[in-house]
Amino acid sequence: MTHMHIAGSIHADAAHGGPQWLEVPRDLNALDPKLWPRGTVRDDQGRIVVAGAPLTDVAREHGTPVYVIDEEDFRSRAREFRTAFPTWDIYYAGKALLTRRVARWAAEEGLGLDVTTMGEMRIALAGGMPAARLGLHGNNKSDEEIRFALEQGVGRIIVDSFDEIARLERACVDGGHRARVMVRVTTGVEAHTHEYIATAHEDQKFGMSITGGQALTALVRCHSSQYLDLAGIHSHIGSQIFDTHGFEVAIRRTMRLASQFRTATGVELPELDLGGGFGIAYTSADTPEPTGDIAAAFEEMIDHECRAFGLQRPHLSIEPGRAICGPAGVAVYEVGTVKVVDLEGGRSRVYISVDGGMSDNIRPALYAAEYSAALANRTSDAEPVLSRVVGKHCEGGDILIRDVFLPADVTIGDLIAVPGSGAYARSMASNYNQIPKPPVVSAKDGATSVMLRRETLDDLMRLDVGE
Numbered sequence: 120m121t122h123m124h125i126a127g128s129i130h131a132d133a134a135h136g137g138p139q140w141l142e143v144p145r146d147l148n149a150l151d152p153k154l155w156p157r158g159t160v161r162d163d164q165g166r167i168v169v170a171g172a173p174l175t176d177v178a179r180e181h182g183t184p185v186y187v188i189d190e191e192d193f194r195s196r197a198r199e200f201r202t203a204f205p206t207w208d209i210y211y212a213g214k215a216l217l218t219r220r221v222a223r224w225a226a227e228e229g230l231g232l233d234v235t236t237m238g239e240m241r242i243a244l245a246g247g248m249p250a251a252r253l254g255l256h257g258n259n260k261s262d263e264e265i266r267f268a269l270e271q272g273v274g275r276i277i278v279d280s281f282d283e284i285a286r287l288e289r290a291c292v293d294g295g296h297r298a299r300v301m302v303r304v305t306t307g308v309e310a311h312t313h314e315y316i317a318t319a320h321e322d323q324k325f326g327m328s329i330t331g332g333q334a335l336t337a338l339v340r341c342h343s344s345q346y347l348d349l350a351g352i353h354s355h356i357g358s359q360i361f362d363t364h365g366f367e368v369a370i371r372r373t374m375r376l377a378s379q380f381r382t383a384t385g386v387e388l389p390e391l392d393l394g395g396g397f398g399i400a401y402t403s404a405d406t407p408e409p410t411g412d413i414a415a416a417f418e419e420m421i422d423h424e425c426r427a428f429g430l431q432r433p434h435l436s437i438e439p440g441r442a443i444c445g446p447a448g449v450a451v452y453e454v455g456t457v458k459v460v461d462l463e464g465g466r467s468r469v470y471i472s473v474d475g476g477m478s479d480n481i482r483p484a485l486y487a488a489e490y491s492a493a494l495a496n497r498t499s500d501a502e503p504v505l506s507r508v509v510g511k512h513c514e515g516g517d518i519l520i521r522d523v524f525l526p527a528d529v530t531i532g533d534l535i536a537v538p539g540s541g542a543y544a545r546s547m548a549s550n551y552n553q554i555p556k557p558p559v560v561s562a563k564d565g566a567t568s569v570m571l572r573r574e575t576l577d578d579l580m581r582l583d584v585g586e
């Protein structure tokens with residue numbers, strides 16, 4: 120979408136995502152290709168069509184709100200990682216979006232899966248992902264989760280604390296298992312992203328500190344254990360990152376740690392995992408780097424640090440989640456009410472209430488995450504007006520899109536489509552205000568198929584077992 124900067128552009132509230140100029144799009148009917156699943160178009164009736172499926176038909180068949188995942192888009196992004204990082208292992212981060220079908224797609228595209236809980240392990244395995252291609256994360260894995268992972272033969276367990284190392288060893292003794300482990304470290308990198316999704320600085324719950332020495336101690340501890348096979352170091356610096364500089368620092372610090380480990384033990388670590396975090400475009404202002412460029416930069420950094428520390432190149436892996444499923448997903452809502460609120464200076468804002476909200480996408484409320492939106496059931500030549508897309512929850516902060524220009528004639532019954540909704544929306548959904556969670560359907564060649572059905576009020580009523 121091309122933008123022009125016009126007088127009267129709204130200066131978004133600095134408290135919500137930092138100062139920025141919101142630009143009025145020249146053409147509200149145009150679909151910026153970097154935001155939508157590949158091949159998304161408007162048909163001759165003006166309807167948005169994802170993977171050959173008009174969103175009006177999706178809404179009619181499955182109701183709203185609904186999450187639509189373009190299967191081929193997901194697969195193509197998975198393949199892109201495979202191609203860009205041919206010698207690396209790619210673990211799709213299931214926390215972003217996981218269903219059995221999604222696990223199958225990942226498996227078929229040659230990916231592994233990063234899982235964090237019993238639930239994620241069970242879904243991944245049920246979807247056909249081989250246990251050997253699972254990596255189990257978590258800063259507080261339960262004994263049950265550890266035991267299950269060992270029994271299933273999960274490929275690697277990423278240990279996050281000394282308590283967990285001891286607990287894992289006990290589980291190995293009890294069950295007669297060995298475990299392949301990586302040590303999750305904090306590199307002290309200040310990743311340029313929202314503080315809640317940055318995970319490499321020292322003062323937070325994940326990992327063991329390189330600076331504080333715990334990371335090296337944990338590596339040596341795992342290396343000397345008779346029950347654990349130490350694969351290497353794991354670093355995840357955060358999520359929705361555009362700038363590779365943070366990764367560069369993380370690579371340098373993890374390689375230095377690997378060299379310290381060699382000095383301490385005489386052994387080189389065979390593997391290094393750099394986690395996920397690759398950012399996607401949520402609005403036209405976002406500019407993610409092509410996967411191939413990221414891969415080239417990573418390769419160069421790894422080569423450089425291997426030379427600097429005289430280390431052999433380790434076997435490498437990454438864990439992209441959002442970058443694979445995020446752009447493949449579109450959320451579709453129906454408009455229920457439209458309200459105009461007068462602002463200072465003679466301006467006004469249109470509040471468009473849709474039939475979902477913070478229960479199906481908490482990201483705007485949690486991280487001040489920004490999204491874009493388009494009218495999905497028709498085109499419009501009405502003038503662009505500053506709009507706020509809000510949900511139906513009993514909460515003033517139930518805002519899906521804080522500032523977006525939409526046509527002035529948006530009205531009850533229209534469909535609003537929100538691109539970039541494949542990751543961390545449905546997977547972080549809640550039942551706030553007793554709202555059943557929306558379904559997730561996959562779309563391919565014009566056909567849609569439910570992979571996660573809509574929750575019903577009966578589902579919620581059945582949970583309530585008291586008087």
Ligand SMILES: Cc1ncc(COP(=O)(O)O)c(C=O)c1O
Nearest residue numbers: 212355358395396438439440441
């Ligand atoms: C350990 C780990 N790996 C991978 C990911 C996936 O991150 P993203 O979806 O940003 O690629 C996460 C989430 O941030 C994570 O915690």
Ligand SMILES: N[C@@H](CCCC[NH3+])C(=O)O
Nearest residue numbers: 214316358359482542543
């Ligand atoms: N859930 C976050 C990303 C971090 C989760 C993974 N550790 C988001 O929506 O952006």
